[in-house]
Amino acid sequence: MPDTAAPSMRPVSAEPAGVLSHTALNAEYRHLVLRAGPRATAARPGQFFQLLCPAPPGEAPFLRRPMSLYGADTAAGTVEFLYKVTGAGTRGLATLSPGDELDIMGPLGRGFALDRGWRNIVVVGRGAGLATLAPLARAARAAGIGVTALLSARRPELVVSEALFREEGAEVIAVTDAEGTSGPAHAERLLRGLVAEGRADAFLTCGSARLLRVQQRLAREFGIPGQVAMEQQMACGLGMCFCCVRDFEVEGETVHRRVCWDGPVFDMLEAVA
CATH class of the missing domain: 2.40.30.10 (Translation factors)
Known part of the structure; x- marks a missing residue:
């Protein structure tokens, strides 16, 4: 969590x-x-x-x-x-x-938390989310957790965190719009493959609502936990102005949370994509 x-x-x-x-x-x-x-x-x-x-x-x-x-x-x-x-x-x-x-x-804000019981995690990001997820590469390696990073961008030269993840020992799968490999259907096939290989103890994601929905579907199907860093306009960053409130679904009810103070990292299954 x-x-x-x-x-x-x-x-x-x-x-x-x-x-x-x-x-x-x-x-x-x-x-x-x-x-x-x-x-x-x-x-x-x-x-x-x-x-x-x-x-x-x-x-x-x-x-x-x-x-x-x-x-x-x-x-x-x-x-x-x-x-x-x-x-x-x-x-x-x-x-x-x-x-x-x-x-x-x-x-x-609240950051990602790595469970020491995880052996392998899948990191999924796109656009600005590639920057937000980058620190996980070093943190996971320090915790002895293997990482597969599915990094999505419009063009290959915009997959900005690829080298950083590789330097920390992660396996990187880069998908791009230009190459026709970044669609949700293809991402789902890749993620299902990782689940089948036992390499997806958790999903950690940021930057794409479409990819978030894919991961939520797989998380529910296979009982896999996940965390998402939410992107939102902010003013104070301290929870006082309430301009970054978003809806979340918790136990069947809609609740309102401040992204800057209650997040920006949330339980993936509670996020409304």
Whole structure:
């Protein structure tokens, strides 16, 4: 199950973080590495930060921008983010250079939780979900859990976390729209194969409602647990503004939960895709 720590027990702070590197991975995604304090670098897979983005020329972002954790290393003192320039906040982020400072608040939310009884998990992501799921590669390896990563994107060059998963010993299956391999029917065939081989003790996913529905169907059919990191517009990130409320189905009833505070990682079978 996802992180069950009481919200009041989750330490969070805002602090300046120094830009160590900032590079373009491809035509869409940029990789930002920051030097940060021990609280930030202890962030767990699935958690996020609220970034106080600098103002790009002629614009003034009003709120912090939520950003999923792409990597955290306590020994190195670093946190990493992977993002795509889509609005004023990320246009401001794109102006940062090594040596600059960025105010970050976090870690926030409930992250993924790995059950030590699992031997093999399946990680399924698409688009921005590939960044959110990336920290699971290292965490699973440290826990002695094997990983098969089904990574979906529009084009092969946009499968941004493929190398990271492979470096941590995961088997990667990349599917893309351009190659005609990313449809739900093909994904279901691949996932059924992994279930038949005993390599799917759990599903962990983010980034695609269509793929989420496939996994929910298989989870119910085979009794497989799962967790999903939900993507949602956020304002405060602290559960106070209620702008990120979504519906969930719990024991046959519809309940309302705040993605930033009660999540962003939830039981996969409770999510309404």
